[in-house]
Amino acid sequence: MPRRRIGFWYRFAAVLCKPWLVVLIKRDWRGMEHIPAEGGFITAVNHNSHVDPFAYAHYQYNTGRVPRFLAKSGLFKKGFVGAAMRGTGQIPVYRESTDALSAFRAAIDAVERGECVAFYPEGTITRDPDLWPMTAKTGAARVALQTKCPVIPVAQWGANELLPPYSSKPHLFPRKTHHVLAGPPVDLSRFYGQEMTAEILKEATEVIMAAVTRQLEEIRGEKAPERPYDPRQERIEQRRRTEAETGPQPGVHTGAPTGAQAGAQPSHEGENSK
Numbered sequence: 695m696p697r698r699r700i701g702f703w704y705r706f707a708a709v710l711c712k713p714w715l716v717v718l719i720k721r722d723w724r725g726m727e728h729i730p731a732e733g734g735f736i737t738a739v740n741h742n743s744h745v746d747p748f749a750y751a752h753y754q755y756n757t758g759r760v761p762r763f764l765a766k767s768g769l770f771k772k773g774f775v776g777a778a779m780r781g782t783g784q785i786p787v788y789r790e791s792t793d794a795l796s797a798f799r800a801a802i803d804a805v806e807r808g809e810c811v812a813f814y815p816e817g818t819i820t821r822d823p824d825l826w827p828m829t830a831k832t833g834a835a836r837v838a839l840q841t842k843c844p845v846i847p848v849a850q851w852g853a854n855e856l857l858p859p860y861s862s863k864p865h866l867f868p869r870k871t872h873h874v875l876a877g878p879p880v881d882l883s884r885f886y887g888q889e890m891t892a893e894i895l896k897e898a899t900e901v902i903m904a905a906v907t908r909q910l911e912e913i914r915g916e917k918a919p920e921r922p923y924d925p926r927q928e929r930i931e932q933r934r935r936t937e938a939e940t941g942p943q944p945g946v947h948t949g950a951p952t953g954a955q956a957g958a959q960p961s962h963e964g965e966n967s968k
Contacts, residue, residue, distance in 0.1 A: 703781030704760050715752050719856055720869055725876030725909075728846055729757045734805035735844040737761060737876070738834050738902050740827045740910060741814040745864075746853035746872075753850075753874045754810065761812035762804050764833070785811060787833075795890075798837050805841045813837075815903060819859045822923035827907050829924045835882075835898035839890055844879040845902055849909030875909045 729737075739750055747763065754761040760783075767786035770776045779786075785804055791797040801811050815830035822828045838845045852872040857864045885898050907918045 700755075700758075700760055701781070701783070703778060704755070704783070707778070707782055708755055711748055712752060712755075715749060718866065718869070719749060719852065720871040721753075722852075722871050722873045723753050723756070724874065725848075726753075726757050728876045728878050729754075729759050729810075730844055730846075731759075732808070733843070734808045734841065735810055735846060735879075736805065736834055736838055737810060737812045737846045737848050738815050738880075738906055739812060739848045740850060740906050741816050741819050742825045742851070742854040742859055743819065743857050744859075745857045746850055747814075749853045749872045750812070750848070750850055750874065753872075754812065759810045762801075762809050763812050764798075764801060764814075783809070795836060795840065798833055801833075801837050802840055805837060805843045811837065815899065815906075820923070821925045821928070822919075824919075825854060825859065826918045827903055827910065827922060829922050829926075830899050830903050832892075832895040832899050834902060835895050836890065838882055838902075839885055839895075839898060842886060845882060847877045847880055847902065847905035847909055848874065849877075849906055849913055850874045851910060851913045873913045875913050877905060877909045880905045 729735075737754070739746075741747075751761055751763075762783045762785050764785045764787050765779060767788050767790075770779050770784075770786050783804075785801045787801075788797050788799070795802075804811050813834035815834045816828055817831045820826065820828045834845065837843075850873065852870050855865065855870045856872075880902050882898055882901065885894055888894050903922065907922070911918055
């Protein structure tokens with residue numbers, strides 16, 4: 695399927711944002727040859743700064759295949775912001791849906807129309823102390839297995855040096871470099887045709903995130919931890935350490951959650967998409 699035209703709204707956003715990005719950060723961009731020239735696909739991108747969606751969008755815009763980010767559906771209803779979100783083709787996520795696949799129906803439709811849909815699989819800025827990718831949500835894997843589209847792993851580094859995670863104070867000097875490295879498509883073919891169980895989705899997600907992490911290892915010239923940081927497990931361990939020091943807190947359950955409890959965890963896929 696041919697690519698969709700960039701359109702007025704995306705060009706307008708580029709006119710507003712690109713001059714600032716060019717001034718604030720230098721660019722070390724690699725792997726653009728892995729971005730498909732035609733047809734729908736997914737990019738899976740690590741997230742370590744509130745600035746990196748803009749910096750990554752700049753990279754992707756320059757490939758000629760603009761990204762359609764996932765965002766909360768409510769943002770599409772609010773005045774100018776809603777008009778801009780709709781005009782630039784961003785993807786609403788319907789979290790109120792009781793069907794996990796239906797929640798990503800707009801993303802599936804976009805891929806099938808030949809769009810690039812950008813996922814931040816971690817769902818929020820990484821909590822890993824050294825800013826490696828942490829455990830991820832399964833939305834990207836759901837859409838990939840449903841559509842069988844290419845999944846391009848993309849790692850980025852440097853926007854976090856301009857604006858550190860969860861900080862509101864930018865570090866403007868010296869001028870930072872935004873490093874991006876896109877890799878070849880992730881091979882998910884062994885999951886095709888299988889029922890999308892929680893186990894299959896988790897395994898496919900781990901394959902995707904392992905590819906993103908390998909790209910980041912190349913950028914940083916370092917080895918990532920053997921196991922990705924798991925915020926949920928860290929909270930459990932923190933409670934256990936606290937109880938060991940102070941005794942159990944009333945009403946606090948410190949064991950691993952039951953299957954029902956685990957299934958009730960809210961999804962934050964795309965919550966920081968811009």
